[in-house]
Amino acid sequence: MLGPIVIAILAMLFVGALGFALVPSALGGGRAEQRRKAFQGDVRANRMALDADRNRDQRRKDLQRTLKQQTDALHSKKRVTLPQMLFQAGMTIKPGAFIRNSIIFGGAVTLLLVVVQVPIYLAPVFGVAAGYLLPRMWVSRKRKKYQDKFLDELPNAVEAIVRGVKTGLPLNDSIRVVAKDAKEPVKSEFGRVLDQQAFGMSMTEAVNVLLDRVPLPEVNFFVVVITVQQQAGGNLSEALGNLAKVLRNRKKMKQKIKAMSSEAKASAGIIGSLPFVVAILVSITSPTYLAPLFTTTLGHIWLGIGTVMLAAGVFIMNRMVKFDY
Structure with missing residues (x-):
């Protein structure tokens, strides 16, 4: 039979062990509590990481959807009407x-051809062709030059907007700086965006007017970035900074393609001009050699056939040296 002293010692050990087991847990310092808090921290961190990934995926999907919509709209505008051509030029x-003015020009050409004794039934044909094609070719060339000047200055404008956003300026104020200090035609076009906003349009609607004016893939990229940022948020300065790099790389690629295709363009120009050069030289050395082409019915037929074949050849050579990038 155990003595009272042994029982007291065992009771003290039992109470001490029980206190050692329960008191740290009650005070919140036990291993179980630490593991529980660590587990909760890991769950919270994982949840935040999942939310960030989900938001990033959603923004990427929004960007892809908006880019697809804008690209489809841009491709649907391949056929440009006369008012759009004048507007974009x-x-x-x-x-x-x-x-x-085109009709007046065509009439003047017809009259000039009659004066130089071109057959009366051919002069109106050439006059109508000249009145319809030459003014449109001039506007198309002017439109292309306008777009090239815009693309040359667009990377600088985007980088100016990035600097403004990084310094804390709102997007509108950054665009206002571009509209004030950039070169033409970027200056006027970004000023037009601000004017559209002054009339009550949102930023998304205003930049789409810019795409209507300059329907180019580079401008489409800019519009998509602004549209997605306005709708879903995100780091605008980082997105525009990446866009500026893309624009400069595309510009370098275009210049490289232009340099590589310059030899082919020169060859096409020389081949296309050979019939006219040969005709002028032959007419100088033998003035009557080519006269049957202009004085006989058979000559008119062959002259028309030659003109059609020359136009087809020029068109084919033009498509051969024209690259889409």
């Missing part, structure tokens, strides 16, 4: 005035 002339 930066010209203020009305379509009616342009058509009137």
Whole structure:
């Protein structure tokens, strides 16, 4: 039978062990509590990481969807009407005035051909062709030059917006700086965006007007970045900074393609001009050698066939040296 002293010692050990087991847990310092808090911290961190990944994926999907919509809309505008062509060339002339001037030009060409004794049934044909094609070719060339000047300055404008956003300026104020200090035609086009906002349009709607004016893939990229940022948020300065790098790389690629295709373009120009050069030299040395082409019916037929074949050859060579990038 155990003595009282042994029982007391065992009771003290039992109470001490029980206190050692329960008191740290009650005070919140036990291993179980630490493991529980660590587990909760890991769950919270994992949840935050999952939310961040989900938001990033959602923004990526929004960007892809918006880019697809804008690209489809841009491709649907491949066929440009006369009012759109004049608008995109930066010209203020009305379509009616342009058509009137084209008719006057065609009539003048017809009259000139009659004066130089071109057959009366061919002069109107050449006059109509000249009145319809030459003014449109001139506007198309002017439109292309306008777009090239815009693309040359666009990376600088985007980088200026990035600097403004990084310094804390709102997007509108950064665009206002570009509209004030950039070169033409970027200066006028970004000023137009601000004017559209002054009339009550949102930023998304205003930059889409910029795409209507300059329908180019590079401008489409800029519009998509602004549209997605306005709708889903995100780091605008980082997105525009990446866009500026993309624009400069595309510009370098275009210049490289232009340099590589310059030899082919020179060859096409020389081959296309050979019939006219040969005809002039033959006419100088033998003035009557080519006269049957202009004085006989058979000569008119062969002259028309030669003109059609020359036009087809020029068209084919032009497509051969024209690259899409």
